[in-house]
Amino acid sequence: MTDLLRASAVGFERYGEQVFEPLDIQLSPGMAVVLTGRNGAGKTTLLRLLAGILTPSCGTLEIDAAVAFVGHLPAVKGDLTCRENLQYEQSLGPACQPVAEALARVGLAGLGIRPARALSAGQKKRLGLARLLVRFTPVWLLDEPYASLDDHGCATVDRLISAQLDHGGAVILATHQRQPRIAPERIWQVIVSASGETTE
C-alpha cells in the first residue's frame, strides 16, 4: 500500500529555534495518527506544517494526496449561513457528500439557513467538521477535534474518523484530553515534545 504522506526528520524553526524535536511520520490509508504532547509542545505547528501552511525548515515532507485542515477555528464566514459555507467548501472540489447530509451527520440538521455567527461554540466546531465531509480529501488534519464538544459530539467525531478510515482515508489529529475511541490497531501514537535546551 502506498503511503499518503511521508515525513522524515521534519522540523520547524521559529526565531532560529526548533519548535519541536524533529520527527518521522508515515501515513498509509486506513490509519489514524494521534499526536499527543504538553501544551506548547508544537502539535499545532506540526499539523500546520503537514497541511502546507508552514514550510519545514529541516527534513523532507512528501504528500501524495489532497489534505484538509481543521484548526481551532472552524474557518467559516460568520455572515454566511451554514449551508452557504459548506457550498463554498464543496465547490473547491472534488465534491463528496451533499451539504444537507453533511450537516445531518455532524448533528446540525435543520440549521442550514442559520448564519454561522449565530451558532454556539460547539456548533461552530461541528460546522468546521462538516467542511471535511462535503469535499473528498484523503488526509484529514484535525487540531483538537474534541475541544468544546459535548459527549455526543465527541462520539460523532469518532464516527466520522472511523468512516474516513473505512473509506481508505487517513487522519492525523492532535489531542490532549480524549483519545479517539476507534479500533486500537488503527491508531499510531506519536508524542510531540518541545525542543529541549536552547542551543546557541
Next chain:
Amino acid sequence: MKKPVTADRPRALAAPLALLRRDMKLAMRRLGESLLPLFFLFTVIVLIPLGVGPGPDLLARMAPGMVWVAALLASLLALEHLFRPDLDDATLEQWFVGSESAYGRVLARLFSHWLITGLPVIIFSPLAAEMLNLPREALGTLVLSLVIGTPALSLLGGLAAALTLSTRGASVLLSILIFPLIVPLVIFATGAVAMAADGMNPGAHLGFLATFTILAATLAPFGITTALRMNVE
C-alpha cells in the same frame, strides 16, 4: 469508496471562482458597506464645490482630480477589510492548505475588491462629470482613465494591505506605504483628462497609465501571495 462526484473542471480555476462567488455573496450581505464607495464619490462631488465656490470653469478644471480622489479614497477605505477578516476567522490560512498555490485566490480577491470599489465609481463617473460641468469631449477619456487605472489601485492597495496585515495600527502605515505608489497614477490619469479637455490627444498619458497598471498586475499578485503566506505563518 467515496468517489469524487464532479466532472473534471479545470481544477486550477475552481478555488478562485468559488472564492469570487463567496466574496460577492458577502458583499451583498453587507450592502451598506459595499455602497460606501459610491457614497464617497458623491460626498466629494457635492461638498467640494460648496467649499471652493461653484464657478463652472473652476469646477470643470477640478473635475478629473475630484473623481480620481474619490476613487482613491473608496479604494483605500476598503483595504483594511481586504484580508484582515479572513486572517481573523482563519479562512486565510485555508488558502495555503494543500499543494495548490494561493495565487489564483489572491487574483480573485483583488478582482472582487475592484468590483466593489472601482466599478461603481467608473459607472457613475459620467454622472459626476456632468454635475461638475466637465467638457463633453473629455468624458470618454475620464472613463477610460478610470477603467485603465482603478485596477492598479486595487493591486497596489492589496500589496500594502498584505504587507501590513499583522501590524497593529496598520491603517496609518498602509496609507503611508501606498501614497508614493499611487502618485504617478493620479498624475497621468488627471493629466490625460486635462489634455482631452483642452482638445489635445491624451494617448501618451493613457499609455503611461496602462504601463503602470500592467506592471502592477504582473508583479503585485506575487508580492501579495508571498506577504500573505508570511502573515499566516
